[in-house]
Amino acid sequence: QSVLTQPPSVSAAPGQKVTISCSGSSSNIGNNYVSWYQQLPGTAPKLLIYDNNKRPSGIPDRFSGSKSGTSATLGITGLQTGDEADYYCGTWDSSLSASFGGGTKLTVL
């Protein structure tokens, strides 16, 4: 049972926009930065968003992040078939422990 709650799956058509939510509490998301990871089938996770809304070098601006209170959201615009993957949110808590969401499977129809 993950401390952070994500929808198990989301889907949208190519070219459309999708959002993935991540819900936590005041002890984790509410007082810490959120990061997002993309895991393509059979590969290691890759950092997409850090510090709630920053993109590492090389990550296209189709990917965006936001945080409000104890929830965070990953947005993906201009969906491509190559975006089909599992997406995970992550954060920290007051005891310096890391937590990940349960993951969301994105299907591009």
Next chain:
Amino acid sequence: QVQLQESGPGLVKPSQTLSLTCTVSGGSISSGDYYWSWIRQPPGKGLEWIGYIYYSGSTYYNPSLKSRVTISVDTSKNQFSLKLSSVTAADTAVYYCARVRGAFDIWGQGTMVTVSS
């Protein structure tokens, strides 16, 4: 370009100790700018943080695994290691090492460890 590579046995017997090493290349583990972490992913399931270490040897562990986990660092070899004792089938997973500074920004490719007799 910093790269991380996990290594260790792919098969461990129940009740024994799982031992893995992560070798860091392209950068120094002693730079002090990062923590170094282990994460695992059981087949078909999500990510579980195991713990992390600073180059000085300071460690932080997942409370649910703390009694069985030891993470150590060897700065001379630019490596850090994971030991997980008293393993069961529930510890079967892909084990990843990763670099941490707020977020887990660089990951190893992962290594599958199966616990079976």
